[in-house]
Amino acid sequence: MKDKPFALIGINSDELEDAKKAVEKNKLNWRSFQNSGEGRADISADWFVQGWPTIVVLDEEGRIHYRGHDGYAATDIAKELTAKLVKKQAEQSAQ
Amino acid sequence: MKCIPDVATLLALGSLVIAPAPAQDGELIEKNAATEEVAASPGQQEFDALQKEADEAYREWRMAVRKASEEEREELFAQDPMAPFLARFQAGAAKYAGQEAAVPFLVWIVQWGGRMEGTAGTDSFMTLLTTHAKSPALAGMASMLPDYDHIAGEQAPQALAAIQTIAKENPDKKVQGWATFAVHQKTLQEGELGSEAYDQAKAAVIAKARVSGDDWLVRQAKSTIGIREQFSIGMVAPDIQALDLDGVEFRLSDYRGRVVFVDFWGDW
Numbered sequence: 001m002k003d004k005p006f007a008l009i010g011i012n013s014d015e016l017e018d019a020k021k022a023v024e025k026n027k028l029n030w031r032s033f034q035n036s037g038e039g040r041a042d043i044s045a046d047w048f049v050q051g052w053p054t055i056v057v058l059d060e061e062g063r064i065h066y067r068g069h070d071g072y073a074a075t076d077i078a079k080e081l082t083a084k085l086v087k088k089q090a091e092q093s094a095q
Numbered sequence: 096m097k098c099i100p101d102v103a104t105l106l107a108l109g110s111l112v113i114a115p116a117p118a119q120d121g122e123l124i125e126k127n128a129a130t131e132e133v134a135a136s137p138g139q140q141e142f143d144a145l146q147k148e149a150d151e152a153y154r155e156w157r158m159a160v161r162k163a164s165e166e167e168r169e170e171l172f173a174q175d176p177m178a179p180f181l182a183r184f185q186a187g188a189a190k191y192a193g194q195e196a197a198v199p200f201l202v203w204i205v206q207w208g209g210r211m212e213g214t215a216g217t218d219s220f221m222t223l224l225t226t227h228a229k230s231p232a233l234a235g236m237a238s239m240l241p242d243y244d245h246i247a248g249e250q251a252p253q254a255l256a257a258i259q260t261i262a263k264e265n266p267d268k269k270v271q272g273w274a275t276f277a278v279h280q281k282t283l284q285e286g287e288l289g290s291e292a293y294d295q296a297k298a299a300v301i302a303k304a305r306v307s308g309d310d311w312l313v314r315q316a317k318s319t320i321g322i323r324e325q326f327s328i329g330m331v332a333p334d335i336q337a338l339d340l341d342g343v344e345f346r347l348s349d350y351r352g353r354v355v356f357v358d359f360w361g362d363w
Contacts, residue, residue, distance in 0.1 A: 005353040010360050012340065031345070033337040035359075043335055044359055048321040050314075054359040060352050062331045067322070074356065081354045 005060065005089065006082045011035055011043050060085055138196025141187055146203065149180045177207045181215060184208075188219065198227050202235040209246060220246045224257035231266055237273035238311060241280050262303075272307030276300050276316055283319050288327075332357075 010032035035043050047056070055074040057066040059081050066077045156176035163171055184207075187200035201219040209216030220243075223233060239246065240258055247254035255278070262274035279296035286293035297320060304316045325333060335347040347355070 006356070007350045007353045008356045008358065009347070009350070010358050011335075012360060032340050033335060033345075034340060035337075043337060046333065046335075047359070048318040048326065049359045050318050052359055056326070056332060056357040058332055058355040058357065060354060062334075062348065062351060062355075064326055064328055064330050064332050067326050067328075078354055078356045085354060 004082050005085050006078065007031075009033065011047075057081065136196055138187070138191045138194070139199070142196075142199045142203075145180070145183055145187065146199075149177060149184075149203075149207075152176050152180070175211060178211055181208050181211060185215065188222075193226060195227075195230060195232070198223065198230050198232040199235065201227070202232065205236050205239065205246070217246060217248055217250065221250055221254065221257075224254055224261065228257060228261050229264055229266065231270065233261070233265060233270045234267050237267075237270045237309075238315075240273045240277040241315070243277055268303075269307045269309045269312070272303040272309060272312050275303040276312060276319075280319065283323055288324065 008031075012032045012035060033043060044054075047054075051069060053071065054069060055066065055071060056064060057074050057078045059065055065081060066074050068074065153176050156171065156174075160168055160171050181204065184200045184203050188197045188204065191197040191200070201223050204215050204219040205223065208219065220236075220239075223230075223236065227233060240261075243254040243258060244251040258274050258277050262271055262278055265271055265274065279300050282292055282296040283300065286296060300316050300320075304313045307313070332347070336344070338344055347357070
């Protein structure tokens, strides 16, 4: 999915040091937010996350297309949305 | 347990971590006046002794898992340390059938027996909902009420009808709260926003949760309502402004123009 208009963002709810170690150990190459920092809101609370993993898939305008716990279903939806967006962008640049 | 998704499998994970585990509720219930009253009864004493034994067996099993080699661990996971106790709790429930003293035995069976083969969990659940609708000791399994369709299976419609009665007639505020939430849950999840049905369900659930004395219920109710009102399909997700793991500030809205897969994860 490199070069495609797609981004994978993690929200990590571990302690910062643990999160960094986990990213290193698993060679994750995607960007992660700290769930909460000093004086900052707790993202998982703002997003009403009750179980992990929770996945939300957004389109290019930030609209929600999936929210749930099923990684496969979320991946399919994200792929489909990305393919549509690529097609739309190709059509626009052709005009 | 590892729950780290990697990009290759994109969360091909079967495990879902829910916190706190509702099944542990029984250990957390505050003893209310009604359960104190029966504390001295022979039924309660029998239950307490049996539960102590079961808890001990569970602790030993967990210690064994902790010390075990990988191979032994697999073997241990294949066992259910609570299975040998099921028949004894069932015997307690049968001995005091129809009486208040049966309730703690039945609650235990719903909490633990539901994972075992057979219908013990479902049967005990239905008995509690129908025969013991007015028992304040239902508080021990109150947080399981919203899961009634899963627990009751084919008997879900009867379970729902019984829970509607419990919401009105059970004297315990925590039980009333969870029962009310269970009754209105589907309307909160799927009802049309702004409709009379949705607004009524929301008002009823909030009012009952507030006086339930149970923070977990308040969180569950707020979360269900929040997801419906701010995170339904088609809505624009609220922006996030936070630090990445290197301490660099960034926003979710920086990614407009791209499809974004937001993954709440952790390393357990």
